[in-house]
Amino acid sequence: MAEEKKQKFSLFEDKIAIKIKSSLESANFDFKTYRNNSMGLSGKAPWLVTVRAWYCDNLIRTFLAQNPNGLIVEFGGGMDARYFRVTEMGQKFDNSRWLMLDLDGIVDLRKSVYDEVLKNESGNFGNLEVKKCSVADVPKWSKIIDEILKTEKRPILFTDMACLTYIEPDSVNTIFSKVSTYPGAWILFNTLHKSFLETAGGNNDEHAAKSNWKWLVDEKYGENPLKYLDDKIKFRNEFCVLEKCYELRKLRSESVGEFEEWKSAASEVYPEIVKHGQYFDPSVADLGYNLHWVIFE
Numbered sequence: 436m437a438e439e440k441k442q443k444f445s446l447f448e449d450k451i452a453i454k455i456k457s458s459l460e461s462a463n464f465d466f467k468t469y470r471n472n473s474m475g476l477s478g479k480a481p482w483l484v485t486v487r488a489w490y491c492d493n494l495i496r497t498f499l500a501q502n503p504n505g506l507i508v509e510f511g512g513g514m515d516a517r518y519f520r521v522t523e524m525g526q527k528f529d530n531s532r533w534l535m536l537d538l539d540g541i542v543d544l545r546k547s548v549y550d551e552v553l554k555n556e557s558g559n560f561g562n563l564e565v566k567k568c569s570v571a572d573v574p575k576w577s578k579i580i581d582e583i584l585k586t587e588k589r590p591i592l593f594t595d596m597a598c599l600t601y602i603e604p605d606s607v608n609t610i611f612s613k614v615s616t617y618p619g620a621w622i623l624f625n626t627l628h629k630s631f632l633e634t635a636g637g638n639n640d641e642h643a644a645k646s647n648w649k650w651l652v653d654e655k656y657g658e659n660p661l662k663y664l665d666d667k668i669k670f671r672n673e674f675c676v677l678e679k680c681y682e683l684r685k686l687r688s689e690s691v692g693e694f695e696e697w698k699s700a701a702s703e704v705y706p707e708i709v710k711h712g713q714y715f716d717p718s719v720a721d722l723g724y725n726l727h728w729v730i731f732e
């Protein structure tokens with residue numbers, strides 16, 4: 436995220452990520468080991484996390500332009516600085532409210548890192564709350580939301596950027612069912628196809644993260660992974676994350692050879708990628724890493 440601003444065809448600038456990176460550098464953080472350990476899905480498609488964030492940020496901007504008092508609920512926000520990117524360090528969307536939920540240890544880690552990087556910032560970030568709460572604990576987070584809605588009617592946009600993948604499928608169904616009860620709620624969520632259990636990490640990598648994946652989908656590109664809520668869905672759209680990664684890789688490569696080398700490496704994880712040339716059609720070769728935008732009735 437910190438590097439994105441320097442790339443050709445840059446998608447955004449993440450000021451907080453840049454600060455976090457420089458403070459980790461001063462603490463001699465081992466970036467090489469970190470990168471090796473995170474190789475897998477994103478290792479072979481290096482801008483997967485930035486593309487996912489870019490799409491999500493833009494959808495939130497669209498939502499808040501239409502609903503200035505909207506409530507953004509982030510499932511498993513981790514260390515991500517979405518609030519600071521979208522609100523431009525607290526200067527925009529000041530009528531919105533943000534609620535980020537994550538596990539206790541991550542919220543503590545986030546607090547210690549953010550306290551440090553924000554200490555010289557003068558912005559007012561009072562409309563952001565970070566709470567310790569498992570997304571699987573539906574009664575707990577729905578109570579927090581209901582408390583907010585009791586005093587102020589706010590349309591809600593939920594985000595799941597790779598958190599629900601780590602939750603048991605039965606719980607995921609309960610979570611989506613609850614989300615669908617908030618009138619007109621939007622949700623942007625991330626799906627991984629079951630086939631990644633075979634290919635994640637490529638030829639020479641065990642890819643530790645996959646042992647923690649619990650919710651993976653069978654649906655092909657265009658199919659609805661929330662069929663059980665079909666009658667409550669007003670609108671649904673799908674975005675192929677790898678399509679944008681492919682585009683960026685093509686535009687950022689210095690030569691045809693560099694691009695082809697990447698494509699060959701990426702095909703270890705995304706075998707269907709070889710079917711794409713200049714024109715990329717996600718429905719022809721489904722690469723299995725998609726974002727879904729759903730609006731409920």
Ligand SMILES: C[S@@+](CC[C@H](N)C(=O)[O-])C[C@H]1O[C@@H](n2cnc3c(N)ncnc32)[C@H](O)[C@@H]1O
Pocket residue numbers: 510511512513514515536537538541568569570571595596597598601602
């Ligand atoms: C792959 S990270 C993604 C973080 C962030 N959304 C992003 O895009 O950078 C998954 C996040 O989900 C969180 N998570 C995993 N299980 C969770 C749970 N039961 N409740 C809340 N958060 C959870 C993790 O702590 C982590 O921050």
